[in-house]
Amino acid sequence: MRAIYSIFFLSLFFVSCTKKTEFETQNYNKSSAKDCKNDYNCANINLTVLEATQKNNVSDSINNAIFNAVRNSVYTGEKPKEVKNYVDLTNSFVSIFTEIKNDLQQDKIPSWEATAKVKVGYQSNRILNVVVDSYLFTGGAHGYSALKSLLFDAKTGKLLPINKVFSDINKIVSIAETKFRIQQKIPENSSFTDAGYFLDKNIFVLSKNVLFTKKGITLHYNQYEVASYVKGPIEIELPYGEIDQYLLVK
Template sequence: MIFIGCKEDRNLIFEPSNFKNETCKNCASITILVPRALGNKKIDEVINTALREEIISILKYDDEVDANSIDSAMESFQSEYIQLRDKFPEEATTWEATINGEVTYENDTILTIRLDYYLFTGGAHGYSSVRFLNFNKEKGKELGNEELFSDIEAFEGLAESKFRIKEKIPNSESINSTGFMFENDVFYLPENIGFTKEGLQLFYEQYEVASYADGPIVLTIPLVEIQKYLIPFRS
């Protein structure tokens, strides 16, 4: 008898979840396409809840508005646009919100979802950015940035070294010597950190450490170089 062993596929199952508001002359334009976890495990609920809350946070123009669903957040966005348009009919241009999500990394333990979004609510230009959501599948929880690392201070030292090399900042000079705007002239990690197939990505938003004209600042470090700094997880 010959026994053939097969590695169990522990990847989660997703389906595309699409939201789009009514198309009309006086409507804001809202398009959302994100993955939705289909299983009945705790982690599936945690993922879907985190995605919903993140989308609501992106769409809420007024923090005082009580939005507890994606639909109500879309209604809030549309309502704010209508109020502005009615108040300044000659100046108001159509508002726009586009949110796209995808799974950028998954192994037996870790799952990362990246949200790319663009908002235009008037003015000279819109605003685009990225948000990473990281999850521990085994524990059924969303992870904060500090929970990704076994030694975050040591990783920060490595990240600064990589950042200086990429941006051509001499080690003998301050981190802001070439025009960056790190607070107190001290390197720090961005708010947005997530796993991708290429490695761990550090995503500094516009204005976070540089001017708007410089755009987002992105640093990707291969996982093989940082394994010892990360929480133990199976690849």
């Protein structure tokens, strides 16, 4: 009988250890005025974020990383460490706009806008991929849209460095460069710089934003990361069939 109970509790233990992280959606919104829908003299910030709900170190680690990514995407001040939570973040966005508007003493200035949407892009027992999609406009010719991919170890909640994702980074770079050249119509062995791309020392690099999907890996390059604004974001698809042997997690 004791053996049966031992097996039962061990089974419960392993089930609990492999349980996937669960999330709740939270919204944080702030405007500089009650009816703030104009092109001038308004500031709006709208955040739709995910918060891991389990009360453990894994959830704490994931939530902290998500918050830092959102803060880095839309914070406009000079003291990010003083912004401790999402309420602080929305309040600071509006207060900084109001301070600048008052300092300029103009009849109208372009309205500010910030948005961030967080979603789970991929989740397995080994890896969790959270994506932060943001937009920021604080004046000028246009705003800036960006995507940030966060790769977590599903068991620890810690961010995964790229060498814990791929066993042979050089091989992945080679595969990605070939696809990039074909997609962007850049002849083999020709210069990226001459073709108008921003690659230091003319060396192709992996994007910092690696996304897992059902079909493979997507490398997402934000505007200005490797090319001018007019080219928009660039994505390279790496099917699992071509890179499975180099993946350490999936």
